[in-house]
Amino acid sequence: MLEVKNISFSYNKEPVLKNISFSVNTGEHLSIIGESGSGKSTLLKLLYGEYDLSKGEIHWNGKQILGPAFNLVVGYDFMKYVAQEFDLMPYTTVAENMGNFLSNFYPKEKQERINELLEVVELSHLANIKVKLLSGGQKQRVALARAIAKQPEIILLDEPFSHIDNFKKQSLRRNLFQYLKEKNITCIVATHDKNDVLSFADNMIVLHDNNIIAENTPKELFDMPKLPLIASFFGEFNTIVPYGIVYAHQIKVIEKSDLKATVIQSYYNGSFYLIEADFKGKTILFNNQSELEKGSKVSITIVK
Numbered sequence: 001m002l003e004v005k006n007i008s009f010s011y012n013k014e015p016v017l018k019n020i021s022f023s024v025n026t027g028e029h030l031s032i033i034g035e036s037g038s039g040k041s042t043l044l045k046l047l048y049g050e051y052d053l054s055k056g057e058i059h060w061n062g063k064q065i066l067g068p069a070f071n072l073v074v075g076y077d078f079m080k081y082v083a084q085e086f087d088l089m090p091y092t093t094v095a096e097n098m099g100n101f102l103s104n105f106y107p108k109e110k111q112e113r114i115n116e117l118l119e120v121v122e123l124s125h126l127a128n129i130k131v132k133l134l135s136g137g138q139k140q141r142v143a144l145a146r147a148i149a150k151q152p153e154i155i156l157l158d159e160p161f162s163h164i165d166n167f168k169k170q171s172l173r174r175n176l177f178q179y180l181k182e183k184n185i186t187c188i189v190a191t192h193d194k195n196d197v198l199s200f201a202d203n204m205i206v207l208h209d210n211n212i213i214a215e216n217t218p219k220e221l222f223d224m225p226k227l228p229l230i231a232s233f234f235g236e237f238n239t240i241v242p243y244g245i246v247y248a249h250q251i252k253v254i255e256k257s258d259l260k261a262t263v264i265q266s267y268y269n270g271s272f273y274l275i276e277a278d279f280k281g282k283t284i285l286f287n288n289q290s291e292l293e294k295g296s297k298v299s300i301t302i303v304k
Contacts, residue, residue, distance in 0.1 A: 002059070007054075044156045097146060098142065155187050161173060261279040265294060
């Protein structure tokens, strides 16, 4: 279990995180969300022992995680951290990068492990290509594979799919998170992408103004967002009196209603149109299966 107890951290006396506490059970997946500059990456670095805490303690299975003031070499053997900057060997192949930390005493087992990793990150076809020739997204996939090569007890991922295009992102996300669950590897992800969270995280925390402002399962936070900041992470939303926070998909066009809206614009969004409309002098957004004529008046209902 990871236990974070009342930690605080500052850069040059400027507070970044204050009185942060949470725990993560072995094998669980925790997502950390928050606006840019909220301290997500800093929190991961503190968990890894890259910085010294201003206050508080971090423990993994009873072992205290300490920073550079106590460790000559940053990090621990049981933990891997994948940052947004990749630490790869550019002049060796993809396969060699993945096998760099694996033992050479058992060459057959090593190769089998490399092949497994290549499949997880979908790079089998590039196994013998030098890393310097890869795209940014492909390098990120190599970095992810290297991190799980020796099956750490806990892995810290900072925006793990940020460089990967949509053609590969969906399947890679499923492959990686499923693999971590199967191997019972604790996973902590700092992300701005709701798709990293909704289907995969057991719990999530929301950082804002140096503090944790919400902590719960993704479903609970999605279904009952107490703050606009939380709702904005999941999608388009409105604040409508007396209904409170209303997602765009919770507003429906019906034949007749006392609630009337005037269409301002329709935006094609693949499986639906996002409609921008005036409602009682305030702009609202809602989803609709078809485009609506600009200036037309429609009846709506709110389904929560």
